[in-house]
Amino acid sequence: MKKLLLVACLIVCLFHTCAAAGPLEYDVVVVGGGGAGLVAATAAAEQGSSVIVLEKMSYLGGNTIRSGGVINAVDPEPQKAQGIEDSTDLHFKHTYEGGDNKANPELVRTLVEGALPALQRALDRGLKIYPEITTATGALWPRTHRLVEPAGTGWIRVYSESAAKAGVEIRKDTKVVSLLREEPLAGRVYGVKAVDKAGNELEIHARRGVVMASGGFGADVKLRMQHNPTLGPDTPTTNHPGATGEGIIMSQDIGAAVTGMDFIQIHPHGDPKLGDLTGRASDFVQKYIYVNIEGKRFVNEAERRDVQVAGIMAQPETRMFIINDKNGVSDPNIFGDHLDDLLAADRVQQGDTLAELAEKIGVPAAALEATVARYNELVKQGKDVDFGRPENTLQQTIETPPFYATPRVPTVHHTMGGLVINKEAQVIDRRGEVIPGLFAAGEVTGGIHGTNRLGGNAITDINVFGWIAGTNAAK
Numbered sequence: 001m002k003k004l005l006l007v008a009c010l011i012v013c014l015f016h017t018c019a020a021a022g023p024l025e026y027d028v029v030v031v032g033g034g035g036a037g038l039v040a041a042t043a044a045a046e047q048g049s050s051v052i053v054l055e056k057m058s059y060l061g062g063n064t065i066r067s068g069g070v071i072n073a074v075d076p077e078p079q080k081a082q083g084i085e086d087s088t089d090l091h092f093k094h095t096y097e098g099g100d101n102k103a104n105p106e107l108v109r110t111l112v113e114g115a116l117p118a119l120q121r122a123l124d125r126g127l128k129i130y131p132e133i134t135t136a137t138g139a140l141w142p143r144t145h146r147l148v149e150p151a152g153t154g155w156i157r158v159y160s161e162s163a164a165k166a167g168v169e170i171r172k173d174t175k176v177v178s179l180l181r182e183e184p185l186a187g188r189v190y191g192v193k194a195v196d197k198a199g200n201e202l203e204i205h206a207r208r209g210v211v212m213a214s215g216g217f218g219a220d221v222k223l224r225m226q227h228n229p230t231l232g233p234d235t236p237t238t239n240h241p242g243a244t245g246e247g248i249i250m251s252q253d254i255g256a257a258v259t260g261m262d263f264i265q266i267h268p269h270g271d272p273k274l275g276d277l278t279g280r281a282s283d284f285v286q287k288y289i290y291v292n293i294e295g296k297r298f299v300n301e302a303e304r305r306d307v308q309v310a311g312i313m314a315q316p317e318t319r320m321f322i323i324n325d326k327n328g329v330s331d332p333n334i335f336g337d338h339l340d341d342l343l344a345a346d347r348v349q350q351g352d353t354l355a356e357l358a359e360k361i362g363v364p365a366a367a368l369e370a371t372v373a374r375y376n377e378l379v380k381q382g383k384d385v386d387f388g389r390p391e392n393t394l395q396q397t398i399e400t401p402p403f404y405a406t407p408r409v410p411t412v413h414h415t416m417g418g419l420v421i422n423k424e425a426q427v428i429d430r431r432g433e434v435i436p437g438l439f440a441a442g443e444v445t446g447g448i449h450g451t452n453r454l455g456g457n458a459i460t461d462i463n464v465f466g467w468i469a470g471t472n473a474a475k
């Protein structure tokens with residue numbers, strides 16, 4: 001009996017201690033420990049705010065760490081050294097028109113003007129890039145910077161280290177389930193409710209601001225099909241399993257507006273088995289062509305991603321191969337894959353001649369030989385009269401053996417729609433008013449990329465708007 005009483009006492013005491021502790025309190029609460037979240041947390045903490053990042057998965061990085069990590073920024077010095085003409089006006093034009101003029105031009109302007117300072121900020125904090133400027137898949141212009149570290153790991157390393165240095169607390173396995181607002185659709189957002197791995201409910205208050213950086217919804221089949229039923233439930237995806245979009249919905253629940261939710265990007269470079277972007281023998285469009293299973297080119301390989309995908313969808317069996325030669329190999333590629341491993345795993349095929357390669361991948365040898373010969377002729381002429389590939393991607397012939405083929409299929413990649421924000425990264429409600437205390441950045445937002453995002457612009461986005469969101473949330 002005495003023992004029972006003691007246990008009961010202990011339980012009551014514990015309960016009181018927890019209740020007395022009340023909600024946790026920080027200056028800034030960041031939802032999501034991917035790219036935008038870690039950038040925002042760093043920005044806020046470096047200004048002296050106390051910051052917590054809540055990440056529902058057991059790992060940091062989200063879709064950012066799985067991406068190619070490449071970033072678009074107009075960078076006159078290295079671009080001039082390679083003879084590339086560029087300007088932020090041209091980056092604006094490519095981004096805005098490349099998304100069918102559906103983005104908010106003010107956000108696009110903020111993106112392109114903020115790109116180089118954002119890159120510089122990361123370099124100052126230890127990011128390493130190669131000097132060569134190139135063109136990411138569907139980037140439309142050579143202003144893409146490639147990281148030395150594989151995939152998006154460089155960004156997550158730099159910004160988790162910077163966040164830790166600035167005193168940011170990070171809680172993994174902690175899922176935010178709702179936002180706290182003074183009134184259901186009015187007043188300030190003052191915190192979040194979350195659930196930890198053990199199922200404990202937490203209330204965390206933000207004295208200054210909440211940053212929603214929970215990413216997109218490409219991994220939620222139901223939600224993405226609701227917005228774009230043409231994609232089909234079996235379309236593979238590059239997304240990590242946590243890209244399920246509840247950050248958008250919980251923000252809508254307290255009044256936030258959304259835009260462009262139907263604009264979902266399919267990437268032309270999906271691995272046929274994994275659905276992700278790893279495993280290709282060649283990274284950048286200057287170095288390869290695409291052929292269909294008949295061994296024929298079918299699209300301008302430097303086009304917008306949606307145009308490339310439409311090209312693949314019009315081919316027999318809706319799949320293709322990336323073809324390159326020895327000089328076009330990226331070893332390792334931007335995901336850190338080594339050619340020998342890709343060959344050993346049968347993810348890439350190699351042939352000493354184009355005929356041998358054709359046989360291995362099951363396409364007609366004569367057709368592949370004719371296609372490559374024709375492409376080489378176009379490079380020498382300096383004009384792609386067949387598919388209109390721009391000159392700055394028409395510099396390298398495919399004639400030095402061995403030759404390589406990487407099979408690719410379309411895969412769900414990026415959800416361009418999401419929360420409406422202004423250029424201060426403040427979230428806007430359905431009446432067009434700022435929601436006090438709520439900021440957002442990264443793939444959770446809409447209005448930056450329109451219908452089609454340029455390759456390399458997502459990393460620019462998380463860096464530019466992540467920093468703005470964190471800075472303003474800390475004010």
Ligand code: ADP
Nearest residue numbers: 032034035036056062063064176215242442443
């Ligand atoms: P972005 O590129 O916009 O930064 P990422 O996909 O890289 O987007 O990162 C978003 C992060 O947010 C992911 O790590 C994801 O697991 C996390 N996340 C998504 N929803 C929640 C949630 N409800 N609570 C906490 N973290 C979340």
